[in-house]
Amino acid sequence: MLLVIDTANAEDIKELVDYFPIDGVTTNPSIIVKEKKNFLDVLEDIRVAIGNDRELFVQTLAMKAEDIVEEAMYVIEKVPGKTVIKIPATTEGVKAIKEMTSLGIRTMATTIYTPLQGYIAAKAGASYLTPYVNRIDNLPGDGVQVVRDLIQIVEKHQFDSQVLAASFKNIQQVLDVCVDGAHGVTLAPDLIKQLLLHPSTEANVGAFSDDWHKAFGERTLID
Numbered sequence: 001m002l003l004v005i006d007t008a009n010a011e012d013i014k015e016l017v018d019y020f021p022i023d024g025v026t027t028n029p030s031i032i033v034k035e036k037k038n039f040l041d042v043l044e045d046i047r048v049a050i051g052n053d054r055e056l057f058v059q060t061l062a063m064k065a066e067d068i069v070e071e072a073m074y075v076i077e078k079v080p081g082k083t084v085i086k087i088p089a090t091t092e093g094v095k096a097i098k099e100m101t102s103l104g105i106r107t108m109a110t111t112i113y114t115p116l117q118g119y120i121a122a123k124a125g126a127s128y129l130t131p132y133v134n135r136i137d138n139l140p141g142d143g144v145q146v147v148r149d150l151i152q153i154v155e156k157h158q159f160d161s162q163v164l165a166a167s168f169k170n171i172q173q174v175l176d177v178c179v180d181g182a183h184g185v186t187l188a189p190d191l192i193k194q195l196l197l198h199p200s201t202e203a204n205v206g207a208f209s210d211d212w213h214k215a216f217g218e219r220t221l222i223d
């Protein structure tokens with residue numbers, strides 16, 4: 001199951017890659033503009049932070065299929081390493097995904113709100129399907145249920161696509177889609193850090209250390 005960082009901040013990415021088993025980084029236009037730097041410079045900094053072997057997901061901005069394909073080709077040419085083109089699951093987007101698939105370029109169908117949008121994107125050849133869990137919850141709707149339905153569609157009909165769920169605001173949503181069999185999640189840095197935090201774990205670790213040092217003073221395990 002993939003663990004992906006949802007940010008364009010290279011400093012946050014460097015720190016997380018150091019500590020966590022990270023598979024890649026997702027970006028979108030709203031995340032990119034927060035860095036207040038040139039688009040390609042932001043992507044280059046992320047690429048340096050994650051190396052060439054992890055996937056970097058870059059979203060297109062255009063509305064028409066031809067323009068989406070042109071943007072995608074530009075990104076593929078300019079950004080080294082493994083790049084996946086994120087394309088919104090609109091009618092024009094699906095047309096672009098079909099074109100990218102025929103060229104052998106990996107895509108993520110993003111901004112998915114319904115299982116049937118995901119079905120069409122999977123059939124068009126998207127490598128990843130990305131339902132927006134928290135944004136669906138806010139409609140109101142049931143984001144976790146959309147992920148669950150999408151997993152069923154992909155698995156029952158043996159599509160090659162993976163469900164990489166996005167837009168999380170709390171770790172209960174993350175737990176729910178993990179248990180239900182999502183193929184991956186993309187999470188903001190603060191949520192990734194929360195995955196490991198538990199006060200009882202911290203208390204236990206402190207008590208082990210205290211017991212040891214009461215008995216052996218400053219000695220460590222190896223000296």
Ligand code: E4P
Pocket residue numbers: 006026027028110130132134135166167168186
């Ligand atoms: C990731 O691919 C999406 O762009 C992102 O998770 C959207 O999340 P948000 O709803 O927190 O903006």
